[in-house]
Amino acid sequence: MQRIGVFICWCGSNIAATVDVERLAQLIKAEPGVVFSADYQYMCSENGQQLIKNAVKDYNLTGIVIGSCSPRMHEATFRKAAESVGLNPYMVEVANLREQCSWIHKDREEATKKALVLLRTAIAKVRLDAPLTAGESPVVKRALVIGGGIAGIQAALDIAEAGFPVDIVEKNPTIGGRMAQLDKTFPTLDCSACILTPKMVDCAQNENIDILSYSEVEDVKGFVGNFKVRIRRKARYVDETKCTGCKVCMEKCPSKKGLNEFNMNLNNRTAIYIPFAQAIPNVAVIDPTQCLKLKTGKCGVCQKFCGAGAIDYTMQDTFVEREYGAIVVATGFRPINVDAFNEYGYSDNKDVITSLELERLMNAAGPTNGVLLRPSDNTHPKVITFIQCVGSRDVSGCGKPYCSKICCMYTAKHAMLIREKYPDTEVHVFYIDVRTPGKNYDEFYRRAVEQYGVDYIKGMVGKVWNENGKLMVQGADLIENEQVVIPSDLVVLATAIEPEPSVRKIATLLTASIDTNNFLNESHPKLRPVESPTAGVYLAGVCQGPKDIPETVSQASACAAKVIGLLVKNHLKTNPCVARPDETACNGCSQCANVCAYGAITYVDKEFRIGGGKTETRRVAQVNPAVCQGCGACTVTCPSGAMDLSGFSTAQILSEVEAICRK
Amino acid sequence: MDKRETGEQILRISGTEIRKCMKCGKCSGRCPAYREMDIKPHQFVGYLIKGKTEKLLESEAIWHCLSCMACVERCPRGVAPQGVIEAVRTTVTRMQGKNGISAEDIPPIVDELIPQQLLVSAYRKYNK
Numbered sequence: 001m002q003r004i005g006v007f008i009c010w011c012g013s014n015i016a017a018t019v020d021v022e023r024l025a026q027l028i029k030a031e032p033g034v035v036f037s038a039d040y041q042y043m044c045s046e047n048g049q050q051l052i053k054n055a056v057k058d059y060n061l062t063g064i065v066i067g068s069c070s071p072r073m074h075e076a077t078f079r080k081a082a083e084s085v086g087l088n089p090y091m092v093e094v095a096n097l098r099e100q101c102s103w104i105h106k107d108r109e110e111a112t113k114k115a116l117v118l119l120r121t122a123i124a125k126v127r128l129d130a131p132l133t134a135g136e137s138p139v140v141k142r143a144l145v146i147g148g149g150i151a152g153i154q155a156a157l158d159i160a161e162a163g164f165p166v167d168i169v170e171k172n173p174t175i176g177g178r179m180a181q182l183d184k185t186f187p188t189l190d191c192s193a194c195i196l197t198p199k200m201v202d203c204a205q206n207e208n209i210d211i212l213s214y215s216e217v218e219d220v221k222g223f224v225g226n227f228k229v230r231i232r233r234k235a236r237y238v239d240e241t242k243c244t245g246c247k248v249c250m251e252k253c254p255s256k257k258g259l260n261e262f263n264m265n266l267n268n269r270t271a272i273y274i275p276f277a278q279a280i281p282n283v284a285v286i287d288p289t290q291c292l293k294l295k296t297g298k299c300g301v302c303q304k305f306c307g308a309g310a311i312d313y314t315m316q317d318t319f320v321e322r323e324y325g326a327i328v329v330a331t332g333f334r335p336i337n338v339d340a341f342n343e344y345g346y347s348d349n350k351d352v353i354t355s356l357e358l359e360r361l362m363n364a365a366g367p368t369n370g371v372l373l374r375p376s377d378n379t380h381p382k383v384i385t386f387i388q389c390v391g392s393r394d395v396s397g398c399g400k401p402y403c404s405k406i407c408c409m410y411t412a413k414h415a416m417l418i419r420e421k422y423p424d425t426e427v428h429v430f431y432i433d434v435r436t437p438g439k440n441y442d443e444f445y446r447r448a449v450e451q452y453g454v455d456y457i458k459g460m461v462g463k464v465w466n467e468n469g470k471l472m473v474q475g476a477d478l479i480e481n482e483q484v485v486i487p488s489d490l491v492v493l494a495t496a497i498e499p500e501p502s503v504r505k506i507a508t509l510l511t512a513s514i515d516t517n518n519f520l521n522e523s524h525p526k527l528r529p530v531e532s533p534t535a536g537v538y539l540a541g542v543c544q545g546p547k548d549i550p551e552t553v554s555q556a557s558a559c560a561a562k563v564i565g566l567l568v569k570n571h572l573k574t575n576p577c578v579a580r581p582d583e584t585a586c587n588g589c590s591q592c593a594n595v596c597a598y599g600a601i602t603y604v605d606k607e608f609r610i611g612g613g614k615t616e617t618r619r620v621a622q623v624n625p626a627v628c629q630g631c632g633a634c635t636v637t638c639p640s641g642a643m644d645l646s647g648f649s650t651a652q653i654l655s656e657v658e659a660i661c662r663k
Numbered sequence: 664m665d666k667r668e669t670g671e672q673i674l675r676i677s678g679t680e681i682r683k684c685m686k687c688g689k690c691s692g693r694c695p696a697y698r699e700m701d702i703k704p705h706q707f708v709g710y711l712i713k714g715k716t717e718k719l720l721e722s723e724a725i726w727h728c729l730s731c732m733a734c735v736e737r738c739p740r741g742v743a744p745q746g747v748i749e750a751v752r753t754t755v756t757r758m759q760g761k762n763g764i765s766a767e768d769i770p771p772i773v774d775e776l777i778p779q780q781l782l783v784s785a786y787r788k789y790n791k
Contacts, residue, residue: 450682458686479686479709 149177151541158560224536391496763789
């Protein structure tokens with residue numbers, strides 16, 4: 001029989017005003033197993049804790065019930081106090097007399113009755129509590145960052161700065177990501193490449209950072225502190241250690257008709273190429289779908305001219321396996337495909353372009369060397385019409401239900417830059433709302449209107465058609481309550497963004513949960529915004545939700561702080577309140593493994609003695625305590641009742657229910 | 664005077680920076696004469712930005728505006744819709760080439776109950 005002490009907190013007047021705490025302390029003495037009870041003004045105070053500690057020693061208590069605020073508030077405080085006098089911390093239960101009783105009731109008599117029930121319930125649980133010990137698992141002091149855009153770069157730099165080795169796995173031939181494609185950045189209009197490329201160089205030069213470009217994560221095993229990751233290094237047909245980035249191969253390559261992905265397919269590139277001038281690593285790559293030598297066996301020009309002897313047409317994909325303590329996912333985004341919106345005529349008119357295409361057309365390193373020329377006839381457009389929310393806030397099925405967040409600001413930026421560079425250009429913007437929360441953001445947008453005279457029209461565009469080379473943009477002007485038609489030379493669609501689709505595979509490998517829009521879920525939308533619900537996995541950038549560069553960098557640094565906090569530990573204490581299967585009752589049905597959101601359950605074949613000197617092999621569930629989060633989903637799913645949760649056993653829950661129902 | 668020049672004149676007389684307008688409608692939300700106006704206060708600013716001067720000149724609302732300045736007082740962006748209305752009115756009065764009210768007209772119509780402010784306002788409203 002447990003020797004239980006009950007401690008009732010007044011919480012000043014928070015509990016005592018509504019609940020008769022003194023009477024409660026007397027009444028509860030009658031409960032079987034209770035050998036001591038007391039009430040005190042502030043149980044969480046130094047004196048209150050001392051009262052608990054003394055009682056544990058004086059009355060030889062084996063279990064404690066605290067009637068106080070929510071366990072979220074002070075459970076840890078009371079467990080620590082108990083532990084300091086030699087009581088197992090898992091023998092402490094908190095009955096929530098504040099949030100679940102005094103704060104929500106007015107009638108003192110009724111509230112006191114309810115408080116008594118809540119205390120009895122906790123006592124019923126303590127009676128069946130058993131001491132639990134937290135396990136330990138070692139931590140591999142190395143981090144993996146998946147994705148080499150600005151989010152991945154920032155996270156890697158911060159982790160490396162703290163002295164831990166980091167690997168960046170990037171699927172493209174260079175790091176840099178979407179930010180490398182941008183011309184200018186809002187709200188300061190500094191050149192994107194000028195602020196990004198120094199960070200890329202820092203990554204390359206940092207001894208703690210290993211960039212695995214043109215590589216993809218193939219498989220992930222293990223758990224927080226102990227991930228084992230298999231990485232595919234795609235064959236680039238150029239030896240990274242030999243190539244000097246001299247670009248002679250690009251000059252000589254006869255296959256020049258490949259679409260230049262970096263320039264949003266607006267111009268062509270050679271089959272062997274370096275994506276852009278500041279690429280890191282500055283190493284060529286051969287596109288096997290375009291290379292004549294790889295396709296037909298006839299050519300080999302680049303190999304002939306390569307002074308470094310770096311070209312190797314026989315190169316195959318290779319694999320590396322590494323261990324990591326923590327993983328940062330920073331897989332980024334892409335603009336959605338807008339073909340489904342036939343009202344805007346994107347697929348029919350070359351001069352209807354997306355915003356990212358406009359970025360390349362405005363960029364000095366872009367296909368037009370920074371001169372704004374429309375794609376159809378390379379003339380300078382005199383009337384440019386922007387359409388915002390293309391594919392955003394759209395539940396028709398063609399677009400995305402969410403706001404892409406960055407479009408209002410980049411459209412204001414584009415409009416302003418065009419008016420600055422070409423004052424003879426007329427610029428119109430159709431919008432539903434202009435959303436500019438952020439430091440200096442609304443001022444930025446107002447500058448486009450007030451200083452640069454950009455014409456903002458509240459209303460959506462319903463139709464775009466080509467009339468003798470002019471794009472007729474028909475939309476509503478809801479403020480003037482009329483329909484307008486603007487003959488334009490260039491139409492720019494502020495295209496919605498979506499998570500890079502490869503994130504789905506990564507999420508599956510990491511058992512990281514993902515929402516219906518393919519954004520990775522954070523552990524708590526407000527209080528744990530950079531942690532995935534899967535321990536040891538952290539989220540940075542647009543893979544978690546639409547965000548701009550300043551927010552992405554903030555989140556990446558926050559991720560790094562969390563990763564560093566994990567990697568400085570030599571061992572991780574594991575939560576002992578985890579699932580535990582009863583192997584004799586397990587029928588191997590796999591239902592628990594299917595519902596486990598953390599991938600903590602695996603199945604093994606095990607030999608059991610069945611009497612008469614015979615054995616049989618059965619398939620039974622096994623729980624990895626380092627991965628299990630103690631959510632209990634498996635215990636309620638198990639059809640044979642074989643799965644139980646330490647600290648929250650089925651027997652304990654039922655005895656709590658009984659205590660509540662007792663008259 | 665062509666349409667563009669008329670627009671420029673209205674803008675000059677109004678003395679307000681119409682581009683600062685963010686089309687929130689607070690001026691029309693406050694206007695006590697709103698129901699009497701064929702063109703609402705926010706539309707005066709909007710039409711001037713868009714160069715729809717003829718609509719402004721045809722409006723009846725310029726005679727209904729009380730010149731109470733509530734729209735100016737309430738505008739979060741420092742725009743003066745009343746300034747635009749008054750500029751249109753002045754422009755129309757000038758185009759008609761005569762004053763709507765003279766000092767001699769006032770004594771016979773004075774009523775003790777008419778606030779002084781209204782007389783001052785009327786004098787400004789109906790004269791070149």
